[in-house]
Amino acid sequence: MLVDSHAHVDAPRFKKDRDAVLRAAFAGGIGYIVDPGCDLESSRAAIALAQSYPGQIFAAVGVHPHEATSYNEEVEAQLRSLARAPEVVAIGEFGLDYFRMLSPRDVQRAVFCAHLELARSCNLPCIIHVRDAHEDVIELLRAHGRGLRGVFHCFSGDVAQAEECLSFEGFMLSFAGPLTRPGNALPAVASMVPLDRVLVETDSPYLVPLPLRARRNEPLFVKHVAQKLAEIRGLTLDEIAQITTANATRLFGLGERHEAV
Template identity: 80%
Template sequence: MLIDSHTHVDTDRFQGDREAVIQAAIAGGVTRMVDPGCDLVSSQAALALAKAHPGVIFAGVGVHPHEATTYTPEVEAQLREMAREPEVVAIGEFGLDYFRMLSPRDIQRSVFCAHLQLARECNLPCIIHVRDSHEDVMELLRAHGQGLRGVFHCFSGDVAQAKECLEFEGFMLSFAGPLTKQGNALPEVARMAPLDRILVETDSPYLVPKPLKARRNEPLFVKHTAEKLAELRGMTLEEIAQVTTANAVRLFGLGEKHETI
């Protein structure tokens, strides 16, 4: 059985058939999903969804770098309060995105550090978004993230960058749809990453994996990324499912009562 370690099934893209999508995932062997917030409203939605699907959906609470300008002391207080709920298993997603630059760089960096502190206070793992910002993320993690744990979600870097990320002992790399596509270094990263440091995800509704032609990604499709990962590692899908499920359970503290592989 698989865990989709990063899906935004709370978003409007699933408004018309959300329950059907969740049930299709479960029926297809994707028994658990982590839904990270991207701002206060989506964090609240993710938590509500997790409460409605106990043991199946788990929430992250945080503010995406695109929305960094919305991060206020009041928002932080509400995130901290939500993080006390048992359905919340991570702080995030948060990070740095210098590709679209929808928030000023200095604000992104400040909010990134605020999330690291929140994760430390709440003793929760981090879900980190990195796009065209690897060097700054490494700098800030070295300065403020020592001893924390988490995941570099939808990892998109090269082997050298992956090795830098893996220097943070509590962190994992998560692979999404881009692993199934050509023109990137992800196959090499997937082969070198330690088995106990890898996860799979969809980042749905984004990043539809090959060979699918769907217009919207969904948790069920994480199996395509897992199949590619298994191929690259010379393993079976069942073996990769067991490894990545165990890693997700360990990182997010999903608990033994949910640990069915």
Template identity: 45%
Template structure:
């Protein structure tokens, strides 16, 4: 069965403004035809889509800023350059755990150099991924610890990719000493794990899977997460929210996820958008 690669329709605008805390603009514009999460390139967008197109669609629904996240040195360079050049775009730079075997001292030195740029607001995505075995665990742990230190030296938020590695992620953070600001990107744990993260003051960023029918545990995690520790993201072009599973995701679909989060927290969408926007300035700095 062929995959539907047509863009989903634009949802009604939000009653308020918010930002997308995690997306991959380089993949959406076709700069990269594959990534660590998508080796076949099935999520790459049609050629001709520009960053300004993506920003325009996002702003039309109240998503005013984007944080575009690196996963290897090439993507980190591209994201940092785009954040320098395009108003409303900010960057994260890192080597993804699936690419940890490429996290050489020279590469990590350049990641740190990029992290010091003013429009780079995060070190990430880094962390641990036990779902795939593309990098040995030893390499992943070494890379994760190195990124933690980069985040501490540069004063930038640490954005964590945690897939099937919950206990070890918390252990590394405790052993190494966490930076001042930690974000769990596309949070995938249950209520107990969310509670443990919240106790440490970590921010949890929720994405499209929270809308999926089988995501009961994830919605329970939302229930125990205080609004002041919540972020919302797309991880675009991955993880589109219901009813668009299987189609390309984009920042303009944030309203579908935020509306469900607001319902779960018994808040209006305007209230939650305002809280998340304030969280964003504490996490990523003044826009």
């Protein structure tokens, strides 16, 4: 069994065939899927989808840095209320994205810190998005994130950056489709990350892994990321599946939430 630890299956690109995509994933050995929100609407949609697939899909609630300007006290109150649902296993995805800069830097930083406090008060792990903003994320986590746990989703940095992320004992690194692609430092990162702190994901519908040429990523395709990770670590796919499933289950409390749903 594999866990797709980050997949936006609530997204509009799955509207026409969402149930078929999910049936194929579960039939193909994907045991659990974590669907993170990107704003209030998608957070609600993720919960509704999790309620339709109890014990198989779980939700996270949060505001993506692209949408940081939409965050206010009312949104925070709504997220806090949504986080009480038994299907919700994390706060996210949230973070900093200085690549596209769809929200001002100071707003992104303030909303990032607000999410850290929300995760702390809800006693839930964080799902953190980082793009071209590693230094600021580390700075803010050192100042406001001590004692929290979570995952740097779709990790895209180098070994030195990975080591800084892993200095936060409660955090894991998650690999997605870019691990299967040439021209980056991810194989070196995947070689050094402790096996008890690694996850796999698709970030569906984005980042289709090689060797696939599909136009849309799907949870079933997480097996290609897991296979690449297995090759890098000199392990079998089954071994990596067991390791990453145990890690996801431990971080998100999936077994506990399964019983509660």
